[in-house]
Amino acid sequence: MKWNIFSKSQFSIPKSQFLNPKSLMLNIVLVEPEIPNNTGNIGRLSVGTESRLHLIHPFGFVINDKNLKRSGLDYWVHLDVTEYQNVAEWMAQIKDKSRVFLMSSHASKSIYEVEFQDEDWLVFGKESVGLSSEVLALFENHLTIPMSPLIRSYNIANSVAFVVGEAKRQISAR
16 A cells, blocks of 8 residues: 555554564653754654653753754644653562663663563763763663764664664564
8 A cells, every 4th residue: 555644544543454473662761852853753653663762950941942843743733642740650660670781872781782582771871972971870771872972872762773773674574
């Protein structure tokens, strides 16, 4: 079936008709996101990959910002998203802290050196500075995405896509 991405009718399809039988649910966490377009793109990615999105305040924008909605298009209504007032409130929801993976360009272990599992938590920091040293100190699993030494970091939306794609590839291959 050919889909027109701007057609409202595509959203009336029962969820059971497009879920993968091997579907897995990853948890994508954005700590203090600053740029609405990035958050909107990550929200759209979350819907497309059937992942949950967790947003930790403070934000650099309001959640109803037109740029956020534009980046997420019509998909935002289908997003499984939870907002937290701070890191402590989010941490209270985590059952197994060994399955929390913090992304940092300073980490020595690559995303390709870990075995991801269903329900893992993939944590990304704010666009300008990444995760704070205080947040990094809360968990032991720090990962990096290999990159050329010619750049400091990837755009956060691209980073989330890299990590979610690798995690889903690993999990579906088992």
